[in-house]
Amino acid sequence: AQSVTQPDIHITVSEGASLELRCNYSYGATPYLFWYVQSPGQGLQLLLKYFSGDTLVQGIKGFEAEFKRSQSSFNLRKPSVHWSDAAEYFCAVAMNTGNQFYFGTGTSLTVIP
Amino acid sequence: KAGVTQTPRYLIKTRGQQVTLSCSPISGHRSVSWYQQTPGQGLQFLFEYFSETQRNKGNFPGRFSGRQFSNSRSEMNVSTLELGDSALYLCASSPPLGTSTDTQYFGPGTRLTVL
Numbered sequence: 001a002q003s004v005t006q007p008d009i010h011i012t013v014s015e016g017a018s019l020e021l022r023c024n025y026s027y028g029a030t031p032y033l034f035w036y037v038q039s040p041g042q043g044l045q046l047l048l049k050y051f052s053g054d055t056l057v058q059g060i061k062g063f064e065a066e067f068k069r070s071q072s073s074f075n076l077r078k079p080s081v082h083w084s085d086a087a088e089y090f091c092a093v094a095m096n097t098g099n100q101f102y103f104g105t106g107t108s109l110t111v112i113p
Numbered sequence: 114k115a116g117v118t119q120t121p122r123y124l125i126k127t128r129g130q131q132v133t134l135s136c137s138p139i140s141g142h143r144s145v146s147w148y149q150q151t152p153g154q155g156l157q158f159l160f161e162y163f164s165e166t167q168r169n170k171g172n173f174p175g176r177f178s179g180r181q182f183s184n185s186r187s188e189m190n191v192s193t194l195e196l197g198d199s200a201l202y203l204c205a206s207s208p209p210l211g212t213s214t215d216t217q218y219f220g221p222g223t224r225l226t227v228l
Contacts, residue, residue, distance in 0.1 A: 034216070041119070043203055043219035090156065100169040101146070101205075101217060103156035 002027050004093055006104035015083050021076040021107050023091030033066055033092040034101070044090050045068040047089075050074065061085070086111045108110045115140065117206050117220035125226045131192040134223045138185050138206030144168075145187040146217060147179060150201040159202075162187055199227045227228075 003026045013019055025031060032051050036044040049060025065076045074091060088100040091104040118137045126132050139143050146169075147159040158171040178225035179189040185206075191198055201224050205217035 034221070036142055041221075041224075043221045044205075045220065046216055049216055100161060100171075102158070103148075105155040 001108045002031075002093065002102050004091055004102050004104040006091055006107050008091075009105070010108045012110040012112060019076075019078045019081045019085070019093075019109070021089050021109070023074045023076065023104060025072050025073070025074065025091075025102075029087070029095075030069060031095060033065075033067060034092040034094070035059065035060045035063070035074070035076045036062075036090045036092060036103075038059060038090065038098050040087075040104075045089060046058050081109075081111050081112065083085070083111045085109060116205055117218055118203075119204050119220040119223050121223060122221065123224045124200040125227075125228060127228050128194055128195050130194050131133055131190060132194060132225060133188055133190045134204075134225070136187045136204030136206075136220060138187070138204075139153075139218055140192045142206035142208055142218075143185050144207040145181055145185065145188050146205045147187070148205065148208070149173075152201055153198075156203070159189065184222075188196070191226060196227050198225065200225060 005024045007022050020112045034049045037046040037047050038044050047063050048057050048065055060066050063078050067074050072085050088106045088108050090106045092101045094101045120135045137219050144163045146161040149157045161169040161220045165181045181187045202221045203222045203223045207217050
């Protein structure tokens with residue numbers, strides 16, 4: 001069965017520090033990969049996505065993610081976090097047919113001044 | 114282009130009642146998916162509609178149902194509400210790429226509280 005694992009439930013970083021959020025998936029083939037961010041009381045906003053090609057993808061708000069097939073991972077990174085980055089982050093995978101997405105349980109990010 | 118809209122944003126119901134939530138996708142999007150988000154279970158897929166047909170379904174009881182209209186607007190219905198149905202219900206729409214997955218764009222959600 002397909003699954004998405006975000007090992008870190010909660011992460012705290014200082015403003016200006018670098019950030020890496022982990023995501024591992026279990027899937028029969030290379031899925032489509034996504035990172036979404038959710039602010040309190042809001043829906044999910046797409047940060048970036050990987051379908052094929054270059055394994056390092058750039059997203060909005062200065063985020064990037066790297067797909068590593070050998071590790072079944074799609075980790076999200078940001079070189080310098082801002083206080084406004086505090087939110088819940090979700091990794092998601094989907095097959096390349098149909099629209100059924102599988103989400104990880106999320107990582108809550110706290111940014112301290 | 115307007116985003117995905119969901120109505121109502123907040124809803125309070127009592128056990129045993131039924132509720133209908135509405136979702137209007139981004140103009141031109143024909144696929145609409147519904148998710149339930151709770152602190153304990155995270156985001157769980159309910160179902161997906163494409164061109165008025167349910168294309169995918171998650172593992173939820175039959176009390177949860179949905180439909181899609183010819184203008185791609187979708188509704189989901191929960192009958193005989195239980196306390197555990199309290200959640201944020203999110204709707205997402207996707208561009209018209211046939212059977213290929215693209216990206217899901219989410220609405221702000223409807224916060225349902227069951228008392």
